[in-house]
Amino acid sequence: xxxxxxxMTSTDVxxxxxxxxxxxxxxxxxxxHALNALVFLYRDVLRSELGDFKAVRARRPIxxxxxxxxxxxxxxxxxxxxxxxxxxxxxxxxxxxxxxxECSALRVMDLDLERGxxxxxxxxxxxxxxxxxxxxxxxxxxx
Numbered sequence: 523x524x525x526x527x528x529x530m531t532s533t534d535v536x537x538x539x540x541x542x543x544x545x546x547x548x549x550x551x552x553x554x555h556a557l558n559a560l561v562f563l564y565r566d567v568l569r570s571e572l573g574d575f576k577a578v579r580a581r582r583p584i585x586x587x588x589x590x591x592x593x594x595x596x597x598x599x600x601x602x603x604x605x606x607x608x609x610x611x612x613x614x615x616x617x618x619x620x621x622x623x624e625c626s627a628l629r630v631m632d633l634d635l636e637r638g639x640x641x642x643x644x645x646x647x648x649x650x651x652x653x654x655x656x657x658x659x660x661x662x663x664x665x
Contacts, residue, residue: 532573535560539577548552550580610662614640617656621646635660 602609
């Protein structure tokens with residue numbers, strides 16, 4: 523039986539969202555997408571409030587980040603050609619926390635060797651930010 527959305531309430535929407543999580547086993551992002559679409563429909567199209575509901579939420583998988591230990595990072599950096607530019611870039615990525623595109627877009631004027639600071643222009647969010655310049659890279663960058 524088809525029911526018009528104007529005649530539905532949160533008690534009608536809640537079983538649908540639970541069905542997505544339990545029976546259809548959709549991902550958390552798919553369920554959130556459906557929830558956001560319903561909220562948009564009721565708030566902006568039908569001009570009514572959906573109300574509160576307690577649907578079963580799909581679980582996001584727990585993922586542990588893959589991070590190198592300091593010893594592993596040191597071995598990777600030592601395995602690189604010391605005369606190459608890549609060892610300096612890898613050192614900046616690891617020691618300053620720069621993103622790859624931020625590092626590759628750096629200019630000489632962005633480095634302040636005296637203060638030990640890197641100015642990252644137009645970083646994430648299109649905002650400038652400052653990052654520390656690792657001590658081990660100050661001399662290689664001077665030359």
